[in-house]
Amino acid sequence: MLLLLTLLLPLAGALLTLALGQNNARYVSLGFSLAALGTGLALIPLVNTAGMPAYDLPWISNPNIHFSIAADGLSYLMVLLTIALVPVIILSTFGRQMDNARSFYALILFMEFALIGVFVATDGFLYYIFWELALIPIYFISLFWGDGERQNRSKVVLKFFIYTLAGSLFMLLGFIYLYQFSGSFKLEDLYALNLPADVQRILFWAFFLAFAIKIPIVPFHTWQAETYKEAPTAGSMLLSGIMLKMGLYSLLRWLLPVLPIGTIANTPIVIALCIIGVVYGSIIAIRQDNIKRLIAYSSLAHVGLIAAGIFTLSEVGFSGAIVQMLAHGVNVIALFFCGEIIYRRTQTYDINKLGGIRSQAPRFASFFMIALFASVALPLTNGFIGEFMLLYSVYEYNTLLSIVAGSTIILGAVYSLRMFQRTMLGGATDVTEDFKEITIGEVAAFVPLVAAIIVFGVYPKPIIDIAQPAVKAILEAIAR
């Protein structure tokens, strides 16, 4: 019951938020997201035991589609990331007055519903529907409540929509093709397929395209920076914090074990693309003057490394990827929130116009510092463990590649510290002259983020433990 409840609570919350009017919207939505967090946390004792609830109801008879959900360690961690971050995201919007607030918060909760659905679905078709469903709310959130100029924004988000839809339609073709042989979309039936190698090699790209666009992996990333910049900060948080994890999660769940031969055959190309993304994202990030664009490109670099770790097809790569997915989700949201706080007070994301904030708001500067350190992967922050494991896995795969990928740490330090220096230090400019210290509400959103950064930086073992059986199972499925 608990798993189903975790999935359905946000949906119910979305409907109620719509129904209960503009003034209550933010509190109703926060309440429901916390309730989902509560039910999700209550599942912890059941993870990786036989008692973990799973549901399987026949839904559509032709084609054979089941409403089947279940959560192993991997799925559970993803769900946990989602349900933990959404309340923070909702909290982070409290400082800003929204037009038509009830639609805004309802869409966020609807998005949460779709995201959880993606992570727990064990029927390929159900998974696909949730995957597409997640696109609709984020499209409207970015379109209506975005930051940029309206005409440009509608172009940018439409590009994003069409781009990602294009990818997923090829995935749909892939699923239809698999269905010809399996007669079902269920995960175990797809795992049991033994397709010929040449078919797998081609089919690999149908799935990979969908995931690569969502993650995004270079060269499918061109929608990302613009969309992050135009979307409202809450939308950028949803996109970068949770939604792109859909792509990474899907690699582990729906691509590698289903098409192992195709994956192994294409690994060299894909890892090369990932590493190119790491370096490319880092270098471009150095040149950015817009805070949101800078975060977008740094995010490109981080997820590139995660994807590279996944494609090393090793246990340490998988575990590192999972740890880093969670860490990146927390860190990027913390960074976007810092950007949002700066924007609220100065109405700009332009680094050139900022400076000297630390002297006005030292507490904010400390939070910003912690978020940046985590993003740079300083030891004792959550970013370190994951990045280390990922680099290690790439090193085992190919030494030269790992040296190239390792440059991300140095480059990351360059752009992050440069941003910190130019926004926080130096003399105040006319927009930062009366920069107000962060409010209680903003601190409330920061505290859980910083706690997660430090706690999982010092003691990441629980994450690795929870993920381990799932990682082993996936490796077994690949090696079958």
Next chain:
Amino acid sequence: MKTLVYTSFLGIACLVAEVLNLRKFILPLCVLGLAVIFGLNVPDLIQLQSKSLAPASFYNGMVVVDGFSVAFSALLIVFAILLLLLSGDFYRKEEDKISDYMSITIFTLCGALALVSFGNMAMFFLGIEVLSISLYVLAGSNKRSVRSNEAGMKYFLMGSFASGLLLFGIALVYGETASFDLNGIAEYIANVQGPLSPMLYVGIALILVALLFKVSAVPFHFWAPDVYEGSPTLTTAMMATLAKVAAFAAFYRLFATCFIPSFPAFAWTLTAVAAATITLGNLTALVQDSFKRMMAFSGVSHAGYLLIGIMCLYGHTDAAIFYYSLAYGVASLSAFAIAILVAKATGSEKFEAFNGLGKKSPLLAGALTLSMLSLAGIPPFAGFFGKYYIFSEAFRTGHLGITVVAVVNSIIGVYFYFKVILAMYTQDADDKPVQSNLAYSLVIGIAVVISLIAGLFPSWFIGLLG
């Protein structure tokens, strides 16, 4: 079995009501009558599905009652009811013409019903003619508008030309097989030793051309945009839904029953036509600035998707075609209904007319958004499963290339469907309020609900054909 007869009587009753000066009651009478006829179809459908009623033919094999004909009849009757509900308001200005309009609509439905249930070439031709002639009249029914006159004339000239080809084709097929009866023709073709005669191929080719014309497939589509734009919007809606679906059902029925052995000869042509129809329809829809023209061209590309269903005849694609027709039909109907309301308020059918609808009337804007999402094929709406079924049939029968073309086009389609959504939500509103009335709200509501239910439980509908 009696559906066609009852519907014809209903049409005549409309005309009689005019004579008896019962003009006010015509609309309720028609809607009620059609609802009853729909109700009569339901038990048949259930019995056919559970196999307690065997498919049978009536009137010397003229009319066939099987899962296919009953399901499509029910669908077409639903379309007709929705169209009639819309027409009450649309034709209020010309109240003295209401009985003509209503009866012609119902006769159009008669033609459509004949097209989904014929068992004989004569009935097939009658159906096409009844359907077409009614539509010629309706296309030109706004007699003071030059565009409407042009539309009627154009449609008539092109349509009668196609009918001529069709008749010629039927004659050639008769010359070869000595039968008008579909089963007779099928039996003859199945028993031919060696290759089929050229005369038969020419006959089939002529029939094919006529049908491609009727469903507005490329390269026989040039009439469609002008006729769609010139006709009164409600007639456009009727052509895009009722007429197109009936023509496709007839297409499927004729070729699946008789001509499968001759099909390999046309495989390449049909594949090319389907690919061209989807692609050209889509690309042209991209550059339109009128909503109605956009719908016309996107309708052309939807015809292309349905053609894929015809191409894959070996796979028994009737269920896929039925589902796609349903999804496409209801989404188009609600879109057209909203377009009529918007045009009434703003006097324009361009995309700009929809500006700010999201603020002016959130419910209408929401309904139009759902319809557009469904037409674009975004899950979980019906349009998505329609595409899914068509694609999987194409995969099953090995038509990989056309599937990729279709997928690429689905992506292009998103762009112009979202143009309306963008206009509604991101542009500033003018001060012309858009108001709906009971009938329109009802139609839009029904269409949206069907779209959602069909999307969430597609197997209910896909199983209807038994």
